[in-house]
Amino acid sequence: MSDAPTRLAVVGSGFRAEAFLRVAAAAPDRFEAVVVVARRPERARELEARWSVASVADLSELRGPDSLDFVVNAASAGAAVGIIEQLTAAGHAVLTETPVAPDRPGLERLSELVRQGARIQVAEQYxxxxxxxxxxxxxxxxxxxxxxxxxxxxxxxxxxxxxxxxxxxxxxxxxxxxxxxxxxxxxxxxxxxxxxxxxxxxxxxxxxxxxxxxxxxxxxxxxxxxxxxxxxxxxxxxxxxxxxxxxxxxxxxxxxxxxxxxxxxxxxxxxxxxxxxxxxxxxxxxxxxxxxxxGFLRARLSDEELGIAGALAGMAAYVAGGGPELYSVAEAAQDVYLQTVLEQSLRSGRPARSSTQSWAV
CATH class of the missing domain: 3.30.360 (Dihydrodipicolinate Reductase; domain 2)
Structure with missing residues (x-):
């Protein structure tokens, strides 16, 4: 595994996207945030100035997978599945924010991408x-x-x-x-x-x-x-x-x-x-x-940020072939699914039973 910092791009411009940029900036020997995808020009300029990154307005403008180790998707949950499909089609490995998808059809679409060989992990930090x-x-x-x-x-x-x-x-x-x-x-x-x-x-x-x-x-x-x-x-x-x-x-x-x-x-x-x-x-x-x-000694990071840093490091090891899966789409899908079973119990006022899903087979 190279000693060079992990090169990553971040998709999104909200609070969670900025959390990844902040962690990368606090550990420059480990991570280099190269570019952020931000659609609003004024917000893009803010992120450029604050975190010394380049910005592009569209996924199609991202550098190719040969110049990035992976892409962090921190866009909204509703947009996540489409973004991940576009990134993986271009050959990128993707570390995506939670929830991995907003509904069961989205979870199944991402699970199918993984079965087809897409490299997707989920940034579950807790x-x-x-x-x-x-x-x-x-x-x-x-x-x-x-x-x-x-x-x-x-x-x-x-x-x-x-x-x-x-x-x-x-x-x-x-x-x-x-x-x-x-x-x-x-x-x-x-x-x-x-x-x-x-x-x-x-x-x-x-x-x-x-x-x-x-x-x-x-x-x-x-x-x-x-x-x-x-x-x-x-x-x-x-x-x-x-x-x-x-x-x-x-x-x-x-x-x-x-x-x-x-x-x-x-x-x-x-x-x-x-x-x-x-x-x-x-x-x-x-x-x-x-x-x-x-693993990030002397970087001034909160416990929450250390969890995020651990997710970035785990993804870096995974894409380099030297580490296990960080938190798979299947695991993320199972946790989102259990939340829907909880909501089902709340609506009915009775116990609800989970069943085996396609990603768990």
Whole structure:
């Protein structure tokens, strides 16, 4: 694999497109955003000035696949399938934003492209974020015994299902989904850009779903739509096995001598009191072992941005032939599909059952 930075293009000009540009700029030794596809001239000029990239107004103006390692599609979900079809027809490898497609016909179209040899991966970031990544490593290390239950309240909709399925190792098993949604009053938190200007209540919408998978695996999905930016609604992840339980950063298990052990997942970070290295996470450590290590040391990236950087790096390894699939169209399709089953349960007020889809065969 070459030491040269990965060369990529970004399709789109919104918040998510800019997130990829920001991450690439923070790790210039790893990534080079060469060009952005932005239809509005004024927005294109903004991105050119802010991120030192070229811009084009149309996909047809993109450089060929010989001069780009891959293209990031961060356009709207409604436009995604058509954009991906056009890019792959031109020979580009594509890392596409979530959701991979807005409906089942779109999911099936992309699945067929993959069967025909198109190189498409999906930029699902939550399982790549530092703490969740560390938690999943511990959960599947054997320390907890056979994992059979998980409670996931870390991300919304299909993002949450992506973590839930990985926590359980559920793969493409079918599930019965029983869902409930309700309103709740909650203190208003910060916006994407600033703290709240006044102390007041707002209405949060909480969705909880219980998933009974084939083989006896049980999962609970839970999310409040105020949770991402709230001072008082926090993410939580619990994974239970036959010999132990992981609850956020605390792990309890029974050792080989049948004695109880309680250990913590510890975060190592630079930039604290008396530390002048910079501001960045180093690692998560569990019982003296690094269960997550920052592959982008000294880049000033938040945990969310480290997840995005991990997706870019995983895609780079995949297209170079040196890495496994990052997060396949089939996996992304399954998580979007489970979200539709959840919505079906909400509409009917009864449990809904998933069935095996074409991408899971």
């Amino acid at each position: 399982h790549l974020e530092p703490l969740v990544s560390a938690q999943l490593v511990i959960a599947h290390s054997g320390l907890l015994g056979e994992v059979g239950e998980a409670f996931v309240s870390v991300a919304h909709d299909y993002h949450g299902f992506s973590v839930l399925r990985r926590a359980l190792g559920a793969g493409f098993r079918n599930a019965t989904v029983t869902a409930r949604r309700f309103d709740e009053s909650v203190q208003l938190g910060p916006s994407r850009y600033s703290d709240p200007e006044e102390a007041r209540l707002t209405t949060g919408i909480r969705t909880t779903a219980w998933l009974d998978f084939e083989g006896g695996l049980r999962g609970t999905y839970d999310f409040d739509d105020q949770q991402y930016r709230s001072f008082i609604r926090t993410p939580t992840l619990t994974i239970r096995g036959t010999r132990g339980e992981l609850r956020d950063d605390v792990v309890r298990y029974v050792d080989a001598d049948n004695q109880p052990v309680t250990s913590r997942i510890e975060r190592l970070a630079a930039g604290g009191a008396g530390n002048h290295e910079g501001l960045f996470a180093r690692a998560y450590v569990f019982e003296g072992r690094r269960v997550w290590a920052n």
